[in-house]
């Protein structure tokens with residue numbers, strides 16, 4: 001099977017400081033890939049390489065290739081805006097815009113001109129909110145300020161906002177770290193459902209979460225990808241001593 | 253009592269006295285304004301006060317041309333300064349590279365320190381002739397010229413406060429916008445600027461407050477003819493503002509005369525207008541904050 005994303009010998013630098021070292025990995029379509037590793041090992045940096053969000057940080061440099069459906073996203077002439085539509089991102093802290101619930105979900109379709117007319121837009125908003133199981137909770141208050149929602153609702157809103165533009169890949173950087181355990185389980189359920197349609201890459205500090213939701217797990221250590229494989233294998237039969245120590249809590 | 257306690261007590265009392273006395277002074281000035289101004293509303297019949305003709309020598313105290321004059325000049329100033337100021341703030345905060353920002357920001361703040369009489373002088377000697385020649389008008393001392401000078405005066409405040417407001421918009425909003433596939437401009441106009449709305453409104457109100465209360469520069473460049481600015485071309489004709497009237501005539505009125513009281517009455521009107529403006533601004537900001545939107 002051809003991977004959805006293929007990363008080839010990727011190295012990344014913040015100025016003179018190298019944050020990622022020669023990383024190669026394949027990300028399968030319609031699977032959940034979890035990235036784990038201690039704080040500061042470059043998981044977020046790696047994730048942000050996949051949709052070129054690191055472009056917004058001045059003084060950064062990248063070597064290697066990131067192929068999305070076989071196309072190098074760093075090739076000259078790449079449409080970054082289109083790339084980010086295809087590869088959406090959910091952040092660690094829920095970050096809805098300080099606008100109404102409706103406007104939040106409608107943001108993407110509007111700026112990208114995806115909908116013709118108000119009816120179609122309303123349809124997309126409803127479908128997206130239903131997909132994240134938020135519709136029933138907010139359908140009567142779509143005009144309400146998104147910031148008045150609870151954090152868990154805000155995070156689901158952010159996921160709905162991404163889904164509204166029909167991306168192919170969804171990157172999630174510790175999407176549950178600001179949420180309580182119950183809400184976290186809800187989001188995990190959501191991810192498992194979304195997996196039928198989308199390719200998901202999730203960064204998490206929570207080992208159980210990685211084990212629960214993901215099909216593939218990659219273990220990062222000091223900017224290097226130490227081990228990557230099916231989640232069951234990585235957690236039960238890690239190939240590397242370092243991975244085993246980290247998973248069992250002896251390192252990290 | 254312990255000496256430490258004594259110094260504590262002394263410092264606390266001093267601060268309290270200073271604080272209360274500054275409130276007291278403001279109150280006294282306000283009372284004085286009322287005491288000198290209110291008689292105007294008793295001595296001059298309302299139809300005269302709200303009339304369209306201001307000829308104090310003939311006991312005609314129509315304040316309407318002055319109020320409209322002030323509003324016209326201020327509105328002109330704001331409609332120039334608002335788009336320009338916000339655009340500049342966006343440029344400085346969002347577009348200019350880091351080093352340019354470091355240079356521009358203090359420069360803009362220095363502009364705020366130019367004395368208004370200097371700006372008035374500049375307006376008189378440079379702007380007014382320019383306006384006269386381009387419009388082929390009889391005089392360059394017009395409401396428009398006043399608006400230009402006031403816009404210039406309000407700009408530094410608007411830019412600097414609006415820039416702070418943009419700066420306070422969390423990076424996470426920008427990231428979210430960009431990660432959605434929005435371009436940098438779409439993110440700025442649809443996410444960042446709306447999120448900074450209340451701060452930008454404050455900026456405009458501060459600028460407007462400065463503009464409507466400004467006297468010296470306005471007096472020097474507006475021509476000071478107390479005519480009703482009701483015709484289409486009023487913008488390019490001389491006009492007289494409330495502030496300029498008070499400043500120009502206060503020196504020559506007899507203390508206690510009707511004219512004297514009316515000038516203070518104009519002061520009260522000016523005060524009320526400014527007060528209402530501030531209230532509206534504060535109300536808008538308060539409402540926003542209660543919705544939990546001010547970040």
Ligand SMILES: Nc1ncnc2c1ncn2[C@@H]1O[C@H](COP(=O)(O)OP(=O)(O)OP(=O)(O)O)[C@@H](O)[C@H]1O
Pocket residue numbers: 014017019037038039040041042043044045046057
């Ligand atoms: N904007 C930046 N400028 C300079 N260095 C950075 C920047 N962002 C991250 N780094 C550095 O790059 C390295 C990797 O950071 P990154 O945020 O990717 O780690 P992480 O694995 O996501 O950590 P965490 O689990 O704490 O989120 C760290 O050493 C960090 O200090």
Ligand SMILES: [Mg+2]
Pocket residue numbers: 043044045173
């Ligand atoms: Mg991180």
